[in-house]
Amino acid sequence: xxxxxxxxxxxxxxxxxxxxxxxxxxxxxxxxxxxxxxxxxxxxxxxxxxxxxxxxxxxxxxxxxxxxxxxxxxxxxxxxxxxxxxxxxxxxxxxxxxxxxxxxxxxxxxxxxxxxxxxxxxxxxxxxxxxxxxxxxxxxxxxxxxxxxxxxxxxxxxxxxxxxxxxxxxxxxxxxxxxxxxxxxxxxxxxxxxxxxxxxxxxxxxxxxxxxxxxxxxxxxxxxxxxxxxxxxxxxxxxxxxxxxxxxxxxxxxxxxxxxxxxxxxxxxxxxxxxxxxxxxxxxxxxxxxxxxxxxxxxxxxxxxxx
Ligand code: CDT
Numbered sequence: 001x002x003x004x005x006x007x008x009x010x011x012x013x014x015x016x017x018x019x020x021x022x023x024x025x026x027x028x029x030x031x032x033x034x035x036x037x038x039x040x041x042x043x044x045x046x047x048x049x050x051x052x053x054x055x056x057x058x059x060x061x062x063x064x065x066x067x068x069x070x071x072x073x074x075x076x077x078x079x080x081x082x083x084x085x086x087x088x089x090x091x092x093x094x095x096x097x098x099x100x101x102x103x104x105x106x107x108x109x110x111x112x113x114x115x116x117x118x119x120x121x122x123x124x125x126x127x128x129x130x131x132x133x134x135x136x137x138x139x140x141x142x143x144x145x146x147x148x149x150x151x152x153x154x155x156x157x158x159x160x161x162x163x164x165x166x167x168x169x170x171x172x173x174x175x176x177x178x179x180x181x182x183x184x185x186x187x188x189x190x191x192x193x194x195x196x197x198x199x200x201x202x203x204x205x206x207x208x209x210x211x212x213x214x215x216x217x218x219x220x221x222x223x224x225x226x227x228x229x230x231x232x233x234x235x236x237x238x239x240x241x242x243x244x245x246x247x248x249x250x251x252x253x254x255x256x257x258x259x260x261x262x263x264x265x266x267x268x269x270x271x272x273x274x275x276x277x278x279x280x281x282x283x284x285x286x287x288x289x290x291x292x293x294x295x296x297x298x299x300x301x302x303x304x305x306x307x
Pocket of ligand 1: 047128129141168169170171173193194195196
């Protein structure tokens, strides 16, 4: 017996400031239809997939940025995506900026089943970048101004015949992200990202963006015996070049599919969830080999404490 999810990673090319939500939803629907034609059960879209990556601009009054956020999901503009999913019998995962009724702002991702119903919501935990305007930068990365970090942590949900978890962009660089989900038996982690190639605090990392992207997702997959689906919004958006290289990684840590462009592009793979057990039951048999009694620092402290 094998448990197969055919998953599509629906990479997006840039979304410019003047592009309407309606035009973006049309692009998402076109990718969803490609996914259906390829036999996908589930199609994964990037982080903040409905708009340009607006944290690259700072505004003094955050309410003037409210138009970048979604107040409901589905919304009138996104409803056609949900309707198409139900019509095609294909689920999806979508990242967007969320503004709650009580004024909280999250970087959010939802998992939608094949019948168009929302089965899970994840709000980004690791918020990178800066809180204040930094005028000397060529572009801002003010996620810490626009989003609060979620206190809900990392969920794993029974969906698509397996155990599915979610993370968003910078979360993928932190081993704790994968491990918390690994401890909940995750079999497939879905991750949207927007990664500028130019890393302003240390430009020597620019040429390593692709390497680091693969490194963290491949090691997270292998060390936790899980599939990882990483999906970019890539290309030159408002003058900022962003990494593509969307990929589907097996529990072995091997890349089984990778995007070739930085445009709208669907890649897909037939993912056998039972492959996870080969790693979870042997080298990474957590119950047998982990030593939580000596891992206390991991949850007890945030930064480095020197003796
Ligand atoms: N969106 C997001 O989290 N991007 C970060 C960029 C680096 S921090 C400025 C990332 O980890 O890819």
